[in-house]
Amino acid sequence: MKKNDYYYFLAKKKGYVSRAAFKLIQINERFYIIKRGYVVLDLGASPGGWSQVARKLVGDHGRVIAVDLNPLRIRGVEFVRGDIFSDDVVNRIRALVNEVDVIISDMAPKISGVSSWDHARSMELAGRAEEMARIFLKEGGHMVVKVFQGDMMRGFVRKLNKEFDLVKVHKPKASKPNSSETYIICKRFIRNDENGGSVGDYELKRKEEGNNKVK
Numbered sequence: 276m277k278k279n280d281y282y283y284f285l286a287k288k289k290g291y292v293s294r295a296a297f298k299l300i301q302i303n304e305r306f307y308i309i310k311r312g313y314v315v316l317d318l319g320a321s322p323g324g325w326s327q328v329a330r331k332l333v334g335d336h337g338r339v340i341a342v343d344l345n346p347l348r349i350r351g352v353e354f355v356r357g358d359i360f361s362d363d364v365v366n367r368i369r370a371l372v373n374e375v376d377v378i379i380s381d382m383a384p385k386i387s388g389v390s391s392w393d394h395a396r397s398m399e400l401a402g403r404a405e406e407m408a409r410i411f412l413k414e415g416g417h418m419v420v421k422v423f424q425g426d427m428m429r430g431f432v433r434k435l436n437k438e439f440d441l442v443k444v445h446k447p448k449a450s451k452p453n454s455s456e457t458y459i460i461c462k463r464f465i466r467n468d469e470n471g472g473s474v475g476d477y478e479l480k481r482k483e484e485g486n487n488k489v490k
């Protein structure tokens with residue numbers, strides 16, 4: 276309900292294109308994910324609140340690369356429009372950048388209202404964000420990923436725990452209490468053979484496994 280939504284009005288007042296901006300602000304205040312000079316990959320970025328926040332945090336020497344199915348126009352943000360599951364999108368990101376310091380994913384499926392279905396779709400998107408980490412994230416880099424809570428979350432967190440030095444589940448104040456969304460904060464990516472080795476190794480592994488389909 277916009278009528279009583281404090282963050283909706285605050286976003287308008289501060290010039291953010293979405294109230295979601297405050298979720299990233301609050302996450303960053305607590306976990307120090309994005310710093311000056313960083314290169315940030317923002318997945319599911321439209322309309323662009325997170326990109327605006329990331330842009331401010333990285334400053335003039337950093338970069339923000341945003342990806343979404345829907346359009347986005349934020350000054351100083353590089354944009355790749357398309358489906359995160361497509362190899363074409365991966366290639367277009369790669370044409371812009373080899374590796375990134377941080378991946379933030381606020382990707383969400385179209386809500387069906389059936390919570391088990393929405394949870395499953397959200398886990399697919401979160402899983403894809405994790406794949407993007409294996410492709411693009413620097414050793415020691417960080418990731419923030421949204422999920423709709425449900426029974427598959429525990430296994431996902433367990434997987435992330437093997438790939439990152441620190442993993443925390445956190446719901447910022449700006450996230451509506453009645454929403455099942457929450458955020459998984461992952462710090463210090465550990466790049467090793469199990470989670471893809473180098474970017475080149477990962478591509479090879481994917482081909483060997485025949486896991487090259489475009490959804």
Ligand SMILES: C[S@@+](CC[C@H](N)C(=O)[O-])C[C@H]1O[C@@H](n2cnc3c(N)ncnc32)[C@H](O)[C@@H]1O
Nearest residue numbers: 293295319322323324325344358359381382383
């Ligand atoms: C909650 S919105 C993101 C809000 C954004 N973080 C902000 O601050 O304005 C979720 C976004 O995920 C995007 N999305 C969902 N599935 C996607 C996919 N397969 N590839 C790319 N983007 C996707 C949607 O288009 C939508 O814009």
